[in-house]
Every structure is written in C-alpha cells, then in structure tokens.
Amino acid sequence: MASLATPTLKNPSSLSLSSKPRLPSVLSAAFPNTLHFPRSLPQGGRRFLIITASASSSFSNKPTVLVAEKLGEAGLELLKEFANVDCSYNLSPEELCTKISLCDALIVRSGTKVNREVFESSGGRLKVVGRAGVGIDNVDLSAATEHGCLVVNAPTANTVAAAEHGIALLAAMARNVAQADASVKAGKWQRNKYVGVSLVGKTLAVLGFGKVGSEVARRAKGLGMHVIAHDPYAPADRARAIGVELVSFDEALATADFISLHMPLTPATNKMLNDETFAKMKKGVRIVNVARGGVIDEEALVRALDDGIVAQAALDVFSEEPPKPDSKLVQHERVTVTPHLGASTMEAQEGVAIEIAEAVVGALKGELAATAVNAPMVPAEVLTELKPYVELAEKLGRLAVQLVAGGSGVKTVKVSYATSRAPDDFDTRLLRAMITKGIIEPISSVFVNLVNADFTAKQRGLRITEERVLLDGSPESPLESIQVQIANVESKFASAMSETGEIRVEGRVKDGIPHLTKVGSFEVDVSLEGSIILCRQVDQPGMIGTVGNILGEENVNVSFMSVGRVAPRKHAVMAIGVDEQPSKESLKRIGEVPAIEEFVFLKL
Ligand SMILES: NC(=O)C1=CN([C@@H]2O[C@H](COP(=O)(O)OP(=O)(O)OC[C@H]3O[C@@H](n4cnc5c(N)ncnc54)[C@H](O)[C@@H]3O)[C@@H](O)[C@H]2O)C=CC1
Numbered sequence: 001m002a003s004l005a006t007p008t009l010k011n012p013s014s015l016s017l018s019s020k021p022r023l024p025s026v027l028s029a030a031f032p033n034t035l036h037f038p039r040s041l042p043q044g045g046r047r048f049l050i051i052t053a054s055a056s057s058s059f060s061n062k063p064t065v066l067v068a069e070k071l072g073e074a075g076l077e078l079l080k081e082f083a084n085v086d087c088s089y090n091l092s093p094e095e096l097c098t099k100i101s102l103c104d105a106l107i108v109r110s111g112t113k114v115n116r117e118v119f120e121s122s123g124g125r126l127k128v129v130g131r132a133g134v135g136i137d138n139v140d141l142s143a144a145t146e147h148g149c150l151v152v153n154a155p156t157a158n159t160v161a162a163a164e165h166g167i168a169l170l171a172a173m174a175r176n177v178a179q180a181d182a183s184v185k186a187g188k189w190q191r192n193k194y195v196g197v198s199l200v201g202k203t204l205a206v207l208g209f210g211k212v213g214s215e216v217a218r219r220a221k222g223l224g225m226h227v228i229a230h231d232p233y234a235p236a237d238r239a240r241a242i243g244v245e246l247v248s249f250d251e252a253l254a255t256a257d258f259i260s261l262h263m264p265l266t267p268a269t270n271k272m273l274n275d276e277t278f279a280k281m282k283k284g285v286r287i288v289n290v291a292r293g294g295v296i297d298e299e300a301l302v303r304a305l306d307d308g309i310v311a312q313a314a315l316d317v318f319s320e321e322p323p324k325p326d327s328k329l330v331q332h333e334r335v336t337v338t339p340h341l342g343a344s345t346m347e348a349q350e351g352v353a354i355e356i357a358e359a360v361v362g363a364l365k366g367e368l369a370a371t372a373v374n375a376p377m378v379p380a381e382v383l384t385e386l387k388p389y390v391e392l393a394e395k396l397g398r399l400a401v402q403l404v405a406g407g408s409g410v411k412t413v414k415v416s417y418a419t420s421r422a423p424d425d426f427d428t429r430l431l432r433a434m435i436t437k438g439i440i441e442p443i444s445s446v447f448v449n450l451v452n453a454d455f456t457a458k459q460r461g462l463r464i465t466e467e468r469v470l471l472d473g474s475p476e477s478p479l480e481s482i483q484v485q486i487a488n489v490e491s492k493f494a495s496a497m498s499e500t501g502e503i504r505v506e507g508r509v510k511d512g513i514p515h516l517t518k519v520g521s522f523e524v525d526v527s528l529e530g531s532i533i534l535c536r537q538v539d540q541p542g543m544i545g546t547v548g549n550i551l552g553e554e555n556v557n558v559s560f561m562s563v564g565r566v567a568p569r570k571h572a573v574m575a576i577g578v579d580e581q582p583s584k585e586s587l588k589r590i591g592e593v594p595a596i597e598e599f600v601f602l603k604l
Pocket residue numbers: 133134135136155158159162207208209210211212213230231232233234262263264265268269290291292316317340341342343344
C-alpha cells in the first residue's frame with residue numbers, strides 16, 4: 001500500500017497555514033522536541049530534553065552534536081553553524097554512555113558501537129544518529145527505533161573510494177605488492193618468489209552489486225576482466241548497462257577466479273563465505289573483502305587458504321576491528337591487509353562529512369532526511385503537500401482517544417482516507433504515524449514519532465487498519481477527508497458513537513487548516529485549533545448564546561461554533577472551539593444548562 005510516489009504540488013497557496021504559531025516544520029510533529037526545548041518533564045518520563053546548567057547556560061538553545069570519530073572539516077563547519085559541536089574521539093563505551101545524555105545527535109563512523117546501552121543512557125535526548133559512511137551494522141537499529149531515534153547515513157560519498165580500494169587490493173594481491181614491499185625493505189630481492197597472476201581475461205565475481213559493487217565491476221571491465229555478479233536484489237538492467245551478467249550464488253562461486261565482496265553485513269549475509277561455500281569455489285580462487293569482516297567465517301578462510309582452495313585474500317575489514325595482532329588470518333603470508341581504509345581518501349571523507357552533517361542538521365530541524373535508515377523516506381514535495389493533513393491526522397487521533405470512557409483499552413483503530421488519488425500516488429505512513437501519536441501520547445508517557453510509531457503501536461497491542469475510499473474527480477488535493485474510528489470501547493460522549501458502535505471522528509483540511517467535520521453521526525464544522533467543547537443538546541433556539549455567555553463571562557474566547565443536527569428541533573451536537581481552557585466552574589455550568597444532555601471538553 002505504501003508508496004513513495006511523488007505527487008506534484010498543484011496549488012501551493014492553498015497550503016497556507018493559519019496565523020496561529022505553529023511548529024516550524026511538519027516533521028517537528030513527527031520529531032517532537034527538535035529545537036523546541038525544554039519541554040516540561042513528566043514524572044518518570046524519559047522522553048524530554050533535560051538541559052543541564054552547563055549545557056544551557058554556555059550554549060544557549062542550540063542542540064548539541066557529539067562527533068565521536070574523525071570527521072572532515074567541511075562537515076564540522078556545517079554542524080557548527082547550527083549546533084554546539086563536541087568532537088570527542090576515542091571515547092570508551094562507558095564515556096560515550098555518560099556523554100550521550102547531554103547530546104541531541106551523535107555522529108560516528110565504523111569504529112563506534114552504538115548499542116542499546118547508548119540509547120538507554122541518552123535519557124530520551126538523542127534524536128538522531130548520523131553514520132558518516134554506508135554500513136550501519138555498528139548501530140543497533142532496533143534499539144534506535146524503539147527509542148524514537150532517527151538513524152541516517154551517508155550512502156553515496158564514499159562509493160568511489162571503496163571501489164578504488166577494492167581494485168587497489170585486487171591488483172596488489174595479484175602482484176604480491178605488499179609482500180614484495182616488505183621483503184625488499186627487509187633487505188631481500190626475491191624476484192622468483194613474487195611472480196604474480198594476471199587480471200586480464202580472468203573472471204571476477206562481484207557479490208553484492210550495489211553502489212560499490214557496480215563501480216568495482218565497471219573498473220574491472222576496464223582492466224579486461226570478465227565480470228559476473230550475484231545480488232538477489234539487483235536490477236538486471238543495471239547489470240546489462242555495465243555489461244555484467246547476473247548469476248546465481250553457486251554459479252558465481254564455481255566460476256570465479258577472483259571474488260570481490262560488496263554486500264552489507266546483515267543476519268542473512270553473516271558468514272556467507274564459510275567451509276561449505278569455500279568448498280564450492282574454484283581451486284586457487286582469490287578473494288577481496290572491502291565490505292565487512294563478518295561476511296566471511298574467518299577461521300574457515302584460514303582453513304581454505306591452508307587447503308589451497310583460496311590462493312590469496314586481500315582484506316580491508318575484519319569481524320573484530322582492530323583484529324588481534326596474532327590473528328592467523330592477518331599474519332597469513334598469502335593475505336594482504338589494510339586497516340579499514342576503503343572510505344579513507346581525502347575526497348571521500350570531505351564528501352561524507354558534508355553528506356552526514358546536512359542529514360543530521362536537517363533531522364534536528366525536524367525535516368526528514370532522504371538517507372533515513374529506520375524511517376520511511378518521504379520526499380520533500382510530499383511532505384509539503386501533506387503538512388496540513390499531518391496535523392489533521394494527529395488531532396483526530398487525539399480527539400478520538402479523549403472520547404473513550406476511562407478504563408476501556410484502545411486496541412482497534414480503523415482509519416479511512418477518502419481520496420481521489422490512485423493507491424500508488426498516496427503514501428499513508430506519515431499520516432498513520434501521526435494518528436498513532438495522537439492516540440498514544442495522551443494516554444501514556446511514551447512519545448511517538450515517525451520512527452517509532454508502528455513499533456510503539458505494536459508494542460501496546462494497538463491494531464491500526466487502514467482503508468482507502470476512492471473518490472471520483474481530479475486528485476487536486478491528496479485527501480478529501482480522514483476518518484478515525486475506535487472500536488470495542490465505550491465513549492464518555494455517547495453521541496460520538498457511530499451507528500455501528502465505534503467512536504467516530506472525521507475531519508478535512510479547509511484553506512490549509514484542519515477541521516473537525518463529523519462526530520459520531522453528527523456533521524459539525526470546527527477548526528482544530530485550541531480546544532473543543534462538544535455538547536449534545538435538544539435542538540432549540542438560544543443555545544449558542546447561552547453557552548457563549550457562560551464562556552464569555554470568564555473571558556474564554558470562542559473561536560468557532562457549529563451545530564450539527566439530525567433533524568430540526570431534535571438532537572443536535574454543538575462543537576465550540578475555545579482558545580483558553582474554561583474553568584471547572586464554567587464547564588459545570590454548561591453541563592447544568594437544562595437542554596444540554598451531555599458534553600465533553602477535549603484538548604487538542
Ligand atoms: N571498507 C570500507 O571502508 C567500506 C565498506 N563499505 C561496505 O560496503 C557495503 C556495500 O556498500 P554500497 O555498495 O554502498 O551499498 P549498497 O546498498 O549500494 O549495495 C549493497 C548491495 O548488496 C546487495 N545484497 C544484499 N544482500 C545480499 C546477498 N545476500 N548477496 C549478494 N548481494 C546482497 C544489495 O542488494 C545491494 O545491491 C556497505 O554495506 C559497507 O558495509 C562501504 C563503503 C566503504
């Protein structure tokens with residue numbers, strides 16, 4: 001259902017917001033607290049920013065970014081324009097955990113383990129982890145998601161550097177460059193010992209045909225190699241365009257003279273090369289690994305080298321970094337090693353630093369980074385278009401849950417989107433997250449954002465089903481209306497129940513402002529700003545004036561009133577928008593008006 005299709009913004013002026021102060025970015029709603037601190041601290045809550053005396057007094061209201069590994073200057077400059085930047089390299093895990101509670105963002109490379117403990121130690125302050133590079137296997141994504149922390153990476157800036165290093169290792173291995181260099185420096189001259197093998201005409205199997213893999217393939221073809229690739233997810237047309245044949249894993253293993261690894265480390269790729277797979281390889285194969293050490297069973301590789309299955313290996317990465325100095329693999333004569341240098345060129349490091357700094361600053365501003373790893377990537381144009389609907393979605397969730405009578409658990413929520421957009425032109429993930437936020441936050445101390453919405457809903461046993469009601473007409477705006485229904489509960493405002501027994505609220509966006517348009521089976525029309533009083537009354541003249549007077553007496557400003565009735569002089573629901581919260585006394589007086597049968601005060 002979810003798609004990332006990018007609808008065009010047909011009428012930007014219709015998206016103008018009301019004059020009421022609002023969060024500066026639509027995603028501030030998705031990422032509460034970003035640049036809006038300090039918020040009040042709920043008891044036992046772990047979600048709010050706590051600025052210590054030192055952080056707040058010396059650094060004003062800027063967020064703090066901890067840069068835990070060396071980052072290029074250009075990136076640091078970008079960060080400093082926006083945040084307090086603490087460059088603390090070589091922190092122990094304990095030091096990292098101590099510092100993290102004072103940081104809004106953390107930037108790392110591959111050398112820092114950002115594990116669950118780090119997120120737990122952050123006390124809810126950490127909003128974004130930026131991985132200045134590609135592989136995010138050193139970041140516990142589940143823990144990040146559970147803590148509502150966005151993880152972004154820098155996926156493109158080091159591609160060429162990694163590919164070039166792969167090619168450098170390939171050539172150096174084939175010609176024994178490292179071993180011969182050490183030998184000459186040791187005073188020897190062993191021309192016969194270091195006779196190499198040629199690359200031209202040999203078959204190279206690229207395993208993992210993504211960004212780095214395809215750049216390696218392109219370069220290897222330039223060296224006159226026959227290149228094949230295995231990647232279960234790679235598009236065939238990309239391979240064809242480079243002149244590479246996509247083959248099965250077993251075929252790649254069986255036919256390759258050289259194998260170059262370029263897949264990410266995941267549970268599925270962990271120890272992909274092991275005793276069993278080495279046994280399927282051509283005897284005398286040569287292996288390059290610029291991906292991650294963990295994709296190879298390193299003990300099995302030592303056995304394969306000793307058995308002559310693998311003639312040589314060139315490794316930039318290791319399952320443990322740095323590897324033990326006495327590691328058999330590192331010390332093996334036919335193994336060439338480098339200390340995880342794939343991304344380490346001046347150019348790549350500057351590029352990565354800028355890429356990650358922009359992503360982290362964007363995320364701290366409440367924008368969604370295009371390189372989000374644990375959240376849907378919503379294109380900027382879609383965000384702009386959805387902005388008022390995002391607000392509508394959250395407020396409908398907030399209203400619906402406040403209508404539930406105390407004690408009844410909210411477990412089943414049904415959301416209907418009325419739209420004339422085709423299913424693949426309408427992405428509901430952001431709206432679903434905001435409805436979830438609206439429902440969960442008023443009844444718990446958990447904070448919900450786009451990152452953790454689905455997780456939090458699942459954890460609380462909240463089942464949200466979505467349906468799309470397809471309308472005729474031109475898809476000028478993305479949505480006509482959103483309806484939120486909560487099933488299997490009782491309501492403290494009986495009129496909010498639909499004919500089918502659910503609490504039902506419906507809203508739409510009018511002139512860029514979210515409006516409540518239906519409660520139960522009553523049509524109303526009140527803008528979703530400030531707070532709302534809903535009253536069911538016997539429809540008769542003078543009701544608006546009576547209630548308006550009570551509110552006016554204590555200077556509560558009424559922003560909107562609307563009456564929805566089933567039939568003249570029968571029951572009606574009056575929706576009153578108020579800017580201030582009325583006192584208990586005024587609410588009591590409203591309840592005592594004889595024609596009012598029930599009423600409820602709802603905070604937005
Ligand atoms: N040594 C270094 O300094 C560097 C290492 N890397 C490593 O290289 C990896 C690849 O980087 P990119 O090409 O930028 O990522 P990418 O995401 O563009 O490509 C990874 C490819 O691996 C494929 N893949 C996933 N599972 C696979 C499997 N079981 N078998 C075969 N292919 C599989 C994916 O479909 C994807 O096409 C990174 O995850 C990172 O670990 C990246 C940059 C520098």
